[in-house]
Amino acid sequence: MLGRDEDILKAAEDWSKAGRGVAIATVVETWGSAPRPVGSNLVIDSDGNFLGSVSGGCVEGAVVTEAIDVIESGKPKTLEFGVADETAWQVGLSCGGTIRVYVEKVN
Amino acid sequence: MKLDTLQTLNAERAARRAVAVVTDTENGTQRLVKAADAASDPLAEIIEKRLRMGKSGMEETAQDRVFITVHVPSPxxxxxxxxxxxxxxxxxxxxxxxxxxxxxxxxxxxxxxxxxxxxxxxxxxxxxxxxxxxxxxxxxxxxxxxxxxxxxxxxxxxxxxxxxxxxxxxxxxxxxxxxxxxxxxxxxxxxxxxxxxxxxxxxxxxxxxxxxxxxxxxxxxxxxxxxxxxxxxx
Structure with a gap:
Protein backbone atom coordinates (compact mmCIF):
# COMPACT_ATOMS: atom_id res chain seq x y z
CA MET A 1 0.00 0.00 0.00
CA LEU A 2 2.80 2.42 0.86
CA GLY A 3 4.47 1.67 -2.45
CA ARG A 4 1.30 2.43 -4.37
CA ASP A 5 0.74 5.68 -2.45
CA GLU A 6 4.24 6.71 -3.33
CA ASP A 7 3.53 6.14 -7.00
CA ILE A 8 0.34 8.19 -6.71
CA LEU A 9 2.08 11.28 -5.36
CA LYS A 10 4.88 10.82 -7.88
CA ALA A 11 2.24 10.74 -10.60
CA ALA A 12 0.80 14.00 -9.24
CA GLU A 13 4.23 15.58 -9.55
CA ASP A 14 4.80 14.19 -13.05
CA TRP A 15 1.37 15.23 -14.30
CA SER A 16 1.80 18.71 -12.93
CA LYS A 17 5.25 19.09 -14.49
CA ALA A 18 3.77 17.96 -17.79
CA GLY A 19 1.46 20.98 -17.60
CA ARG A 20 -1.73 19.18 -16.61
CA GLY A 21 -4.08 20.67 -14.01
CA VAL A 22 -3.82 18.41 -10.96
CA ALA A 23 -5.59 18.04 -7.63
CA ILE A 24 -4.80 15.81 -4.68
CA ALA A 25 -7.64 14.45 -2.55
CA THR A 26 -6.74 13.12 0.89
CA VAL A 27 -8.88 11.31 3.45
CA VAL A 28 -8.47 13.54 6.53
CA GLU A 29 -11.05 12.07 8.91
CA THR A 30 -13.10 8.90 9.16
CA TRP A 31 -15.89 7.82 11.49
CA GLY A 32 -17.22 4.31 11.83
CA SER A 33 -16.40 1.80 9.18
CA ALA A 34 -14.36 3.47 6.43
CA PRO A 35 -12.88 1.69 3.45
CA ARG A 36 -9.58 3.60 3.25
CA PRO A 37 -7.56 4.94 6.18
CA VAL A 38 -6.79 8.57 6.95
CA GLY A 39 -4.00 9.77 4.66
CA SER A 40 -5.15 7.83 1.59
CA ASN A 41 -4.80 9.78 -1.64
CA LEU A 42 -6.64 10.15 -4.91
CA VAL A 43 -4.91 12.20 -7.59
CA ILE A 44 -7.06 13.78 -10.30
CA ASP A 45 -6.30 15.77 -13.45
CA SER A 46 -8.51 18.33 -15.18
CA ASP A 47 -9.69 15.73 -17.72
CA GLY A 48 -10.96 13.50 -14.93
CA ASN A 49 -8.16 10.94 -15.07
CA PHE A 50 -7.43 9.62 -11.60
CA LEU A 51 -5.13 7.33 -9.63
CA GLY A 52 -5.45 5.93 -6.11
CA SER A 53 -8.54 5.84 -3.93
CA VAL A 54 -10.27 7.49 -0.99
CA SER A 55 -12.97 4.83 -0.62
CA GLY A 56 -13.82 1.47 -2.04
CA GLY A 57 -14.98 3.15 -5.23
CA CYS A 58 -18.21 4.52 -3.70
CA VAL A 59 -17.41 8.23 -3.79
CA GLU A 60 -14.52 8.56 -6.22
CA GLY A 61 -16.84 9.81 -8.97
CA ALA A 62 -18.05 12.68 -6.80
CA VAL A 63 -14.54 13.50 -5.64
CA VAL A 64 -13.29 13.65 -9.23
CA THR A 65 -16.10 16.07 -10.16
CA GLU A 66 -15.33 18.31 -7.18
CA ALA A 67 -11.60 18.08 -7.89
CA ILE A 68 -12.10 19.46 -11.41
CA ASP A 69 -13.81 22.47 -9.74
CA VAL A 70 -10.88 22.86 -7.35
CA ILE A 71 -8.40 22.77 -10.26
CA GLU A 72 -10.37 25.56 -11.94
CA SER A 73 -10.88 27.75 -8.86
CA GLY A 74 -7.59 26.99 -7.10
CA LYS A 75 -9.48 26.99 -3.78
CA PRO A 76 -9.17 23.91 -1.57
CA LYS A 77 -12.37 22.21 -0.44
CA THR A 78 -13.33 19.73 2.24
CA LEU A 79 -15.97 17.18 1.22
CA GLU A 80 -17.95 14.95 3.53
CA PHE A 81 -19.53 11.66 2.58
CA GLY A 82 -21.80 9.64 4.82
CA VAL A 83 -24.42 6.97 4.53
CA ALA A 84 -26.54 7.55 1.45
CA ASP A 85 -29.77 9.33 2.30
CA GLU A 86 -32.84 10.42 0.34
CA THR A 87 -31.15 13.50 -1.04
CA ALA A 88 -30.74 12.46 -4.62
CA TRP A 89 -27.43 14.23 -5.28
CA GLN A 90 -25.63 12.91 -2.24
CA VAL A 91 -23.22 10.07 -2.82
CA GLY A 92 -23.07 7.60 0.01
CA LEU A 93 -20.77 5.05 1.50
CA SER A 94 -22.40 1.65 1.49
CA CYS A 95 -20.29 0.54 4.45
CA GLY A 96 -22.10 2.92 6.82
CA GLY A 97 -19.13 5.10 7.72
CA THR A 98 -18.48 8.78 7.19
CA ILE A 99 -15.36 10.23 5.63
CA ARG A 100 -14.05 13.74 5.13
CA VAL A 101 -11.86 14.36 2.11
CA TYR A 102 -9.64 17.40 1.59
CA VAL A 103 -9.14 18.39 -2.04
CA GLU A 104 -6.33 20.77 -3.02
CA LYS A 105 -4.82 21.93 -6.27
CA VAL A 106 -1.16 21.38 -7.13
CA ASN A 107 0.22 24.72 -8.26
CA MET B 1 -0.13 21.89 -2.48
CA LYS B 2 2.67 23.82 -4.09
CA LEU B 3 4.54 21.87 -6.75
CA ASP B 4 7.87 22.45 -4.99
CA THR B 5 6.40 21.08 -1.75
CA LEU B 6 5.21 18.00 -3.64
CA GLN B 7 8.64 17.64 -5.24
CA THR B 8 10.42 17.85 -1.88
CA LEU B 9 7.92 15.38 -0.43
CA ASN B 10 8.56 12.87 -3.20
CA ALA B 11 12.33 13.37 -2.97
CA GLU B 12 12.30 12.69 0.78
CA ARG B 13 10.19 9.59 0.28
CA ALA B 14 12.43 8.30 -2.48
CA ALA B 15 15.41 8.77 -0.14
CA ARG B 16 13.60 6.75 2.57
CA ARG B 17 13.43 9.70 4.98
CA ALA B 18 10.32 10.34 7.08
CA VAL B 19 8.44 13.56 6.42
CA ALA B 20 5.24 15.27 7.60
CA VAL B 21 2.97 17.78 5.87
CA VAL B 22 0.92 20.10 8.09
CA THR B 23 -2.17 21.50 6.37
CA ASP B 24 -4.70 24.02 7.64
CA THR B 25 -7.75 22.63 5.86
CA GLU B 26 -9.69 25.89 6.45
CA ASN B 27 -7.40 28.23 4.55
CA GLY B 28 -5.11 25.84 2.66
CA THR B 29 -1.84 26.98 4.24
CA GLN B 30 0.67 24.20 4.36
CA ARG B 31 4.19 23.38 5.44
CA LEU B 32 6.46 20.41 5.00
CA VAL B 33 8.44 19.21 8.01
CA LYS B 34 11.35 16.83 7.45
CA ALA B 35 11.89 14.32 10.25
CA ALA B 36 15.32 15.84 10.90
CA ASP B 37 13.69 19.26 11.52
CA ALA B 38 10.67 18.03 13.50
CA ALA B 39 12.19 18.89 16.89
CA SER B 40 12.28 22.60 16.08
CA ASP B 41 8.72 22.78 14.72
CA PRO B 42 6.02 24.51 16.83
CA LEU B 43 4.13 21.19 16.79
CA ALA B 44 7.28 19.18 17.52
CA GLU B 45 5.78 16.79 20.05
CA ILE B 46 2.71 15.98 17.98
CA ILE B 47 4.67 15.56 14.75
CA GLU B 48 7.34 13.38 16.34
CA LYS B 49 4.69 11.14 17.86
CA ARG B 50 2.85 10.81 14.56
CA LEU B 51 6.09 10.06 12.70
CA ARG B 52 6.86 7.34 15.22
CA MET B 53 3.40 5.82 14.87
CA GLY B 54 3.27 6.34 11.12
CA LYS B 55 -0.22 7.74 11.59
CA SER B 56 -1.78 10.68 9.74
CA GLY B 57 -4.67 12.62 11.29
CA MET B 58 -6.37 15.82 12.47
CA GLU B 59 -4.93 17.76 15.40
CA GLU B 60 -6.46 20.57 17.44
CA THR B 61 -3.93 23.30 18.14
CA ALA B 62 -4.35 26.45 20.23
CA GLN B 63 -5.31 28.43 17.10
CA ASP B 64 -6.98 25.99 14.75
CA ARG B 65 -7.33 22.47 13.46
CA VAL B 66 -4.64 21.11 11.20
CA PHE B 67 -4.28 17.91 9.24
CA ILE B 68 -0.94 16.17 9.58
CA THR B 69 0.02 13.68 6.89
CA VAL B 70 3.02 11.55 7.75
CA HIS B 71 5.02 9.62 5.19
CA VAL B 72 7.24 7.04 6.81
CA PRO B 73 9.33 4.57 4.80
CA SER B 74 8.08 1.01 4.98
CA PRO B 75 10.31 -0.91 7.38
Missing part, protein backbone atom coordinates in the same frame (compact mmCIF):
# COMPACT_ATOMS: atom_id res chain seq x y z
CA UNK B 76 12.83 -3.49 6.28
CA UNK B 77 14.06 -6.54 8.13
CA UNK B 78 17.47 -8.02 7.46
CA UNK B 79 18.08 -11.43 9.00
CA UNK B 80 21.62 -12.80 9.14
CA UNK B 81 21.27 -16.57 9.23
CA UNK B 82 18.92 -18.75 7.21
CA UNK B 83 18.21 -20.79 10.33
CA UNK B 84 15.11 -22.44 11.76
CA UNK B 85 14.05 -19.28 13.66
CA UNK B 86 14.33 -17.29 10.41
CA UNK B 87 11.90 -19.67 8.71
CA UNK B 88 9.26 -18.49 11.20
CA UNK B 89 10.44 -14.89 11.58
CA UNK B 90 10.53 -14.03 7.87
CA UNK B 91 6.85 -14.75 7.03
CA UNK B 92 5.77 -13.16 10.30
CA UNK B 93 7.58 -9.94 9.43
CA UNK B 94 6.18 -10.00 5.89
CA UNK B 95 2.70 -10.22 7.38
CA UNK B 96 3.49 -7.04 9.34
CA UNK B 97 4.49 -5.26 6.14
CA UNK B 98 8.26 -5.60 6.39
CA UNK B 99 10.43 -6.03 3.32
CA UNK B 100 12.50 -9.04 4.39
CA UNK B 101 15.96 -10.16 3.24
CA UNK B 102 17.90 -13.11 4.62
CA UNK B 103 21.67 -13.29 4.30
CA UNK B 104 23.66 -16.46 4.91
CA UNK B 105 26.81 -17.54 3.06
CA UNK B 106 26.15 -21.18 3.91
CA UNK B 107 24.36 -22.42 0.82
CA UNK B 108 22.93 -25.45 2.59
CA UNK B 109 20.98 -23.06 4.83
CA UNK B 110 20.26 -20.32 2.31
CA UNK B 111 18.25 -22.47 -0.08
CA UNK B 112 15.03 -21.43 -1.86
CA UNK B 113 13.43 -24.70 -0.71
CA UNK B 114 13.73 -23.60 2.91
CA UNK B 115 12.52 -20.05 2.14
CA UNK B 116 10.09 -20.23 -0.77
CA UNK B 117 8.72 -16.68 -0.51
CA UNK B 118 11.64 -14.70 0.89
CA UNK B 119 14.59 -12.96 -0.71
CA UNK B 120 17.61 -15.05 0.33
CA UNK B 121 21.18 -14.04 -0.46
CA UNK B 122 23.78 -16.81 -0.18
CA UNK B 123 26.64 -14.35 0.28
CA UNK B 124 28.90 -13.11 3.04
CA UNK B 125 27.62 -9.98 4.78
CA UNK B 126 30.39 -7.78 3.34
CA UNK B 127 29.12 -8.59 -0.15
CA UNK B 128 25.38 -8.88 0.52
CA UNK B 129 24.75 -5.93 2.85
CA UNK B 130 26.07 -2.78 1.11
CA UNK B 131 23.54 -2.93 -1.78
CA UNK B 132 20.60 -3.48 0.61
CA UNK B 133 20.47 0.14 1.79
CA UNK B 134 20.29 -0.73 5.48
CA UNK B 135 19.03 2.42 7.26
CA UNK B 136 17.25 3.68 10.36
CA UNK B 137 13.98 2.12 9.14
CA UNK B 138 15.64 -1.27 9.11
CA UNK B 139 15.45 -3.91 11.82
CA UNK B 140 18.51 -6.11 11.89
CA UNK B 141 18.71 -9.57 13.40
CA UNK B 142 21.88 -11.65 13.62
CA UNK B 143 21.24 -15.28 14.38
CA UNK B 144 23.87 -17.54 12.83
CA UNK B 145 25.69 -18.04 16.17
CA UNK B 146 28.89 -17.77 14.11
CA UNK B 147 31.05 -14.70 14.86
CA UNK B 148 32.61 -14.90 11.39
CA UNK B 149 29.19 -14.12 9.93
CA UNK B 150 27.38 -12.23 12.72
CA UNK B 151 30.14 -9.81 13.77
CA UNK B 152 30.76 -8.01 10.46
CA UNK B 153 27.00 -7.85 9.95
CA UNK B 154 26.48 -6.25 13.37
CA UNK B 155 29.21 -3.69 12.64
CA UNK B 156 27.35 -2.78 9.45
CA UNK B 157 24.00 -2.48 11.28
CA UNK B 158 25.39 -0.29 14.08
CA UNK B 159 27.05 2.03 11.58
CA UNK B 160 23.73 2.43 9.71
CA UNK B 161 21.70 3.42 12.79
CA UNK B 162 19.11 0.62 12.46
CA UNK B 163 16.11 1.19 14.75
CA UNK B 164 16.53 -2.34 16.02
CA UNK B 165 19.60 -4.53 16.27
CA UNK B 166 19.28 -7.93 17.89
CA UNK B 167 21.71 -10.80 18.22
CA UNK B 168 21.00 -14.37 19.18
CA UNK B 169 23.07 -15.91 21.93
CA UNK B 170 23.28 -16.31 25.69
CA UNK B 171 24.63 -13.65 28.05
CA UNK B 172 27.94 -15.50 28.00
CA UNK B 173 28.05 -15.51 24.19
CA UNK B 174 27.11 -11.84 24.24
CA UNK B 175 29.94 -11.11 26.70
CA UNK B 176 32.45 -12.60 24.28
CA UNK B 177 30.81 -10.65 21.47
CA UNK B 178 31.29 -7.50 23.54
CA UNK B 179 35.05 -8.10 23.71
CA UNK B 180 35.32 -8.77 19.97
CA UNK B 181 33.22 -5.78 18.86
CA UNK B 182 34.98 -3.42 21.29
CA UNK B 183 38.26 -4.55 19.78
CA UNK B 184 36.78 -3.70 16.39
CA UNK B 185 36.12 -0.16 17.60
CA UNK B 186 32.45 -0.29 18.72
CA UNK B 187 31.65 2.17 21.53
CA UNK B 188 29.90 1.18 24.77
CA UNK B 189 26.86 3.21 23.74
CA UNK B 190 26.60 1.44 20.39
CA UNK B 191 27.17 -1.98 21.90
CA UNK B 192 24.36 -1.31 24.39
CA UNK B 193 21.99 -0.83 21.43
CA UNK B 194 22.23 -4.53 20.59
CA UNK B 195 19.28 -6.44 22.03
CA UNK B 196 20.77 -9.57 23.55
CA UNK B 197 19.67 -12.05 24.61
CA UNK B 198 17.35 -11.37 21.72
CA UNK B 199 13.57 -11.02 22.00
CA UNK B 200 11.00 -10.17 24.65
CA UNK B 201 11.09 -12.38 27.70
CA UNK B 202 7.94 -14.44 27.08
CA UNK B 203 9.39 -17.83 27.87
CA UNK B 204 9.71 -18.77 24.21
CA UNK B 205 10.99 -22.29 23.54
CA UNK B 206 10.27 -23.35 19.94
CA UNK B 207 11.84 -21.53 16.98
CA UNK B 208 8.44 -20.06 16.08
CA UNK B 209 7.93 -18.80 19.65
CA UNK B 210 11.39 -17.22 19.62
CA UNK B 211 10.43 -15.57 16.34
CA UNK B 212 7.33 -14.14 18.06
CA UNK B 213 9.46 -12.74 20.88
CA UNK B 214 11.89 -11.16 18.39
CA UNK B 215 9.07 -9.72 16.28
CA UNK B 216 7.42 -8.31 19.42
CA UNK B 217 10.67 -6.62 20.40
CA UNK B 218 11.06 -5.15 16.91
CA UNK B 219 7.54 -3.68 17.00
CA UNK B 220 8.24 -2.26 20.46
CA UNK B 221 11.44 -0.60 19.23
CA UNK B 222 9.65 0.89 16.22
CA UNK B 223 6.63 2.25 18.05
CA UNK B 224 7.70 3.23 21.55
CA UNK B 225 9.59 6.37 22.47
CA UNK B 226 13.35 5.92 22.09
CA UNK B 227 13.79 7.25 25.66
CA UNK B 228 12.36 4.04 26.96
CA UNK B 229 14.95 1.94 25.14
CA UNK B 230 17.72 4.16 26.45
CA UNK B 231 16.43 3.71 30.00
CA UNK B 232 16.16 -0.03 29.59
CA UNK B 233 19.75 -0.18 28.37
CA UNK B 234 21.11 2.02 31.18
Missing amino acids: KLVIIGAVHISQALAPMAQMLGYDVTIVDPRTAFASPERFPDVKVLAEWPDVALPPLGVDRYTAFVACTHDPKIDDPALLHALARDCFYVGALGSRKTHGRRNERLKAAGVSDVDFARIHAPIGLDIGAISPAEIAVSIMGEIVQSLRQKPARDAKAAA
